[in-house]
Amino acid sequence: MADLDGWIWMDGELVPWRDAQVHVLTHTLHYGMGVFEGIRAYNTDRGPAIFRLPEHVRRLFDSAKILGMSLPWSQDEVIEACRAAVRENGLESGYIRPMAFYGAESMGLRADNLQTHLIVAAWSWGSYMGEENMERGIRVRTSSFTRHHVNIAMCRAKANGQYINSMMALQEAVACGYDEALLLDPEGFVAEGSGENFFLIRDGVIHTPELHSALAGVTRDAIMTLAREAGYEVRERRITRDEVYVCDEAFFTGTAAEVTPIRELDGRVIGEGRRGPITTDIQSRFFALVEGRADAHHEWLTPVA
Ligand code: PMP
Known part of the structure; x- marks a missing residue:
């Protein structure tokens, strides 16, 4: 998955897919405190369209609120990031993965001095359970x-x-x-x-x-x-x-x-x-x-x- 062409939206910028890296001391990697979404885009007569995008983004913000993570973006900005991830990767349809996570700014369960980072990746994905x-x-x-x-x-x-x-x-x-x-x-x-x-x-x-x-x-x-x-x-x-x-x-x-x-x-x-x-x-x-x-x-x- 890491070795693909394309772009990943990362903290406000589109970065080349292979360069979208984090440090091994990324807090969420250690304790699992992060929130994410899974969203699909479908190929329609009017071009690729994302199914219930505002509802998914709202759930991402609800998830963050429940965990006490503050997200330094608006829901509209995340909606635009999801659209950009599909568009800039030239996808007709596919799966979109926004994820908010704590960075490597510090360690420990107090979660002091941590920044919330956000990525949005998108890739082509068929039937999850197999077509047949x-x-x-x-x-x-x-x-x-x-x-x-x-x-x-x-x-x-x-x-x-x-x-x-x-x-x-x-x-x-x-x-x-x-x-x-x-x-x-x-x-x-x-x-x-x-x-x-x-x-x-x-x-x-x-x-x-x-x-x-x-x-x-x-x-x-x-x-x-x-x-x-x-x-x-x-x-x-x-x-x-x-x-x-x-x-x-x-x-x-x-x-x-x-x-x-x-x-x-x-x-x-x-x-x-x-x-x-x-x-x-x-x-x-x-x-x-x-x-x-x-x-x-x-x-x-x-x-x-
Ligand atoms: N339950 C769990 C545990 C899930 O991970 C998902 C997938 N997000 C669902 C239910 C179905 O949710 P949705 O229809 O929003 O994808």
Whole structure:
């Protein structure tokens, strides 16, 4: 990843990709206190457009506030940095990664005399779970790792250190031959995937866990809106693991995962064992929207040019 042509926006300037370096004593590298975003740009008829950019930037600022990090930029400046990162790298579509972190100005947990730095990188990135899995669906395993308790990690923050838990869960699932992990909250209810929100469908009704241990996904919000506009009933509530075993359909949502069907949990086949009809409908509505082919929600697409 480091050895690429292109530009990275770093503290207000576009620097050559290979020169976007930090010192080994970078504070966030040691303690994990940083915040980041994952955003996608899609190729539309009107050129590359970024999906729900202001909402992602707002979440970045919310995450920083939760962690007590001050960001010396405005949300508008970060929005412009994201647009520049896509434009200057000549991308038609791709993934955008803003990250705010503490520098190498000092060490120690007091975090005295530290500066907050911000980078925005953007690169070309296809389907996170593989193109064929967008239709076939993925195999998921309930994780032995519990998702964060709300007073241990601040779950509204998309913070770097939280992803230790995500990575351990995903690595365990992959080592056991599965594609993704389903994490339960400290009380045993379904929380989310390692980097995705979770939905299930039973008797035509769409259900998703409340936001306690799960991240407030921007895609989750878009899917709930689209589903309700399409006439589906959507309920946010506590969901148990065995409800997932007996649901008709299930899927994950996220910037990287988009809308990924789930065909199996813990060796139990979900529904017909492939992408179900409601998942197919929701997925196609989602792609029509992000690719600028839908008549609604043009406000969710920010052109890059
Ligand atoms: N949960 C976690 C833990 C995530 O990392 C992500 C990806 N940001 C999501 C859910 C989905 O959020 P979004 O739709 O905003 O990408």
